[in-house]
Each structure stands twice: as structure tokens, then as C-alpha cells.
Amino acid sequence: xxxxxxxxxxxxxxxxxxxxxxxxxxxxxxxxxxxxxxxxxxxxxxxxxxxxxxxxxxxxxxxxxxxxxxxxxxxxxxxxxxxxxxxxxxxxxxxxxxxxxxxxxxxxxxxxxxxxxxxxxxxxxxxxxxxxxxxxxxxxxxxxxxxxxxxxxxxxxxxxxxxxxxxxxxxxxxxxxxxxxxxxxxxxxxxxxxxxxxxxxxxxxxxxxxxxxxxxxxxxxxxxxxxxxxxxxxxxxxxxxxxxxxxxxxxxxxxxxxxxxxxxxxxxxxxxxxxxxxxxxxx
Numbered sequence: 643x644x645x646x647x648x649x650x651x652x653x654x655x656x657x658x659x660x661x662x663x664x665x666x667x668x669x670x671x672x673x674x675x676x677x678x679x680x681x682x683x684x685x686x687x688x689x690x691x692x693x694x695x696x697x698x699x700x701x702x703x704x705x706x707x708x709x710x711x712x713x714x715x716x717x718x719x720x721x722x723x724x725x726x727x728x729x730x731x732x733x734x735x736x737x738x739x740x741x742x743x744x745x746x747x748x749x750x751x752x753x754x755x756x757x758x759x760x761x762x763x764x765x766x767x768x769x770x771x772x773x774x775x776x777x778x779x780x781x782x783x784x785x786x787x788x789x790x791x792x793x794x795x796x797x798x799x800x801x802x803x804x805x806x807x808x809x810x811x812x813x814x815x816x817x818x819x820x821x822x823x824x825x826x827x828x829x830x831x832x833x834x835x836x837x838x839x840x841x842x843x844x845x846x847x848x849x850x851x852x853x854x855x856x857x858x859x860x861x862x863x864x865x866x867x868x869x870x871x872x873x874x875x876x877x878x879x880x881x882x883x884x885x886x887x888x889x890x891x892x893x894x895x896x897x898x899x900x901x902x903x904x905x906x907x908x909x910x911x912x913x914x915x916x917x918x919x920x921x922x923x924x925x
Contacts, residue, residue, distance in 0.1 A: 649711040651690045651917070657710045661924045662742040665732060666714035667752040669725050670899075672788040676865040678899030683714050683746040685900040685909055686916070693913050699878070700921050707924035709744075722751075722787055730755035733892065737763045742923060746916075747896030749865070750777060750789040753850045757796050760892040764846035767891075769796055769805045770838070770884055772877065773852035774868040776813030776827065778820050789897075797825060806838040808880065809855035812868045831872060832880040839887040849884050849893040851877075853912055863908025865899045874911055878918060885922045893919075 650664050657663070666683025673679065695704040715732055717725040729745070733756040736743040745756050750773075761767045771777075771793055778797070782788035787795070797805060805825040809832065810818075821827030828834045854864040857871035872880075884890065895916060900909045 648687050650687050650709075651693070651695060651704055651920075653709060653711055655708050655710050657712075660708050660710035660741060662709040662744055662920065663712050663736045664709060664744050664746060665712040665736075666746045667717065667729050667748040668714050669717045669719070669747070669752050670749040670865075671719050671722055671725070672751050672782075672785065673749050673865050674782060674788065674790050676899065676902065678901055679747055679749045679865060679897050681900055682748065682898035682912070686746060686898070686913055687711070689906065689909050690913050693910070693917060695917070697918055697921050699918055702921050702925055704917055704921055707920050709920055709924045726751070726755040726787070730759045733759035734762065737892065742890070743892045744920075744923075745894035745896075747894060750792045750850075750852050750896045751787060753894050753896060754787075754792050754795050756892055756894060757848050757850070758799060760846070760848050761799055764891055766845050767800060767804070768842045768845045768847050769800060770842075770847055770849050770888070771805060771807045771852075772809050772850070772855045772880065773807065774809060774812050774854040774871055775852070775866065776807070776810050776817035776821055778813065778817040778825070793825070806835075806842075808832050808835055809872055811870050830870070832876060835880055835883060836887070839884065842888055845889065846891040847884070847888040849881070849890050851881065851893070851895045852897045853895060854897050856911070861908045861911055863900050863903030864897050865902070866897075874915070878915060881915065881919055882922060885919065890923065
């Protein structure tokens with residue numbers, strides 16, 4: 643007998659043989675409403691052993707997927723810029739080692755340094771963003787770095803015509819106007835996703851999934867729930883379409899706050915989506 647060591651889905655793949663590297667970014671210092679996303683990766687990792695490794699959706703088993711769990715980064719909560727710098731450094735190392743970084747947040751701001759690292763390696767990068775919120779404020783209460791400004795900061799890096807947003811149903815009027823003019827903003831659902839993927843064909847893609855894109859009846863465990871979201875099946879199908887039709891070079895999943903859903907259902911939803919994406923990317 644041997645003791646169980648907490649790794650995502652009890653993976654035993656070594657780093658050098660992995661196609662993809664999972665890592666947690668437990669940071670939520672700029673959360674605008676309810677904090678707690680810092681605990682997501684730890685709780686997901688601990689509860690992942692309870693999910694079957696076999697996917698009836700894909701008729702494949704996660705035990706055959708080559709991914710490595712690097713654990714959680716040690717991030718300071720007193721210095722946002724230092725925390726982001728540490729995330730970027732790890733994502734850069736993963737990319738330099740010719741592996742796909744898959745970041746588990748954490749609040750949505752943790753995506754920004756991973757996007758920066760991917761852009762450094764792939765200057766023609768495109769960004770696909772699933773979320774309930776626009777995240778296009780130029781600042782939030784005077785702060786340029788916030789989970790409410792993360793896609794605006796990504797726009798500053800990437801420029802126009804390189805970002806597509808889906809599922810959006812919340813934000814200031816000015817954000818919706820900016821998005822319609824600059825970021826290919828698609829409100830409420832995933833209509834238009836296939837057309838955008840055709841436009842991005844052949845380009846490297848970063849996929850960022852804020853799990854509050856889901857309706858809170860499906861996913862209440864988040865800091866900023868917004869009624870009117872998509873179903874699990876809609877999100878799963880959209881994610882599979884992106885992985886099928888584009889060259890995803892880096893990605894993330896953010897904004898699970900597990901303690902707001904004591905049933906554990908939100909964590910289970912996040913883990914099931916993660917399982918399908920890992921199988922699709924690593925086999």
C-alpha cells in the first residue's frame with residue numbers, strides 16, 4: 643500500500659514526458675466583490691480523485707493523458723505586481739520547455755501574466771475569452787490592475803481584432819461600447835464562435851475561461867455570480883470547439899470560489915470541464 647499524494651486526478655506523469663503542465667495561481671487580492679478564488683486550485687486538486695477518469699463524451703480515459711501537475715505557486719498577497727511577475731516566469735518556463743501551460747486561478751487577473759508570456763513566445767497571439775463580465779474597465783477604483791480590467795490590459799498588449807469575447811452579460815455601458823468596437827464582443831452565449839475561430843485559423847490562441855460564464859444555478863460557487871448564463875453542456879461544447887478548431891498554446895480556468903457552494907457541486911462542474919479539456923489536449 644502507498645499513501646495518496648494530492649495531484650490533479652492522481653496523475654503520475656513526469657514533467658519531461660508531459661505535453662501540458664497544470665499549475666495553480668492562488669491569488670484573489672483584487673477581487674471586487676467576494677474573495678475566495680485563491681482556494682480553488684487546492685480544493686479542486688483534493689476533490690479531483692472523486693471524479694471518474696473515463697470520459698463518456700470522448701470515449702477516452704484521462705489516465706492515458708500526458709499532463710503534469712506542478713502544484714500551486716507561492717504568491718504574495720501584499721504585492722500584486724510581484725505575484726503577476728511570478729506567474730509570468732512560471733508560464734514562460736513551461737512555454738520554453740515546449741509544453742502547454744494550463745493555469746488554474748485564482749481571480750481573473752492571474753490570466754494577464756500568462757497571456758503576456760504566451761505573447762512573448764507567439765507574437766501573433768489571439769485571445770478567446772469566455773466570461774459573464776466584460777472585464778474591459780480601464781481602471782477599477784483607480785487601479786489599472788484588477789480582475790475587472792484584465793481584458794482591457796490584454797487589449798493593450800494584443801491590439802484590436804485579436805480578442806473575441808463570449809457569454810458576456812454584465813459590465814458598464816462604456817465597456818460594451820468599447821468591446822463592440824475593439825474586441826469582437828458576443829453577448830449572452832457562444833453565437834459566432836465558429837466564425838471567429840475561422841478568422842483565427844492558423845494563429846496561436848490563448849483560451850481564458852472565467853467559470854462565472856455559467857449560470858449560477860449551475861455554478862453558484864463564484865465571487866460575482868450573474869444570472870442568465872450558459873449551461874454546462876453549452877460551455878463544454880464551446881470549449882471542445884475551440885480545442886478542435888484552433889491552435890491553443892496556453893489556457894486558464896479561473897474564478898471558482900468553492901466555499902460559496904458548500905454542496906461541492908461547483909467544484910465538480912469545474913473538474914468535469916477540466917477532465918474533458920485535458921483529454922482533448924493531451925491525447
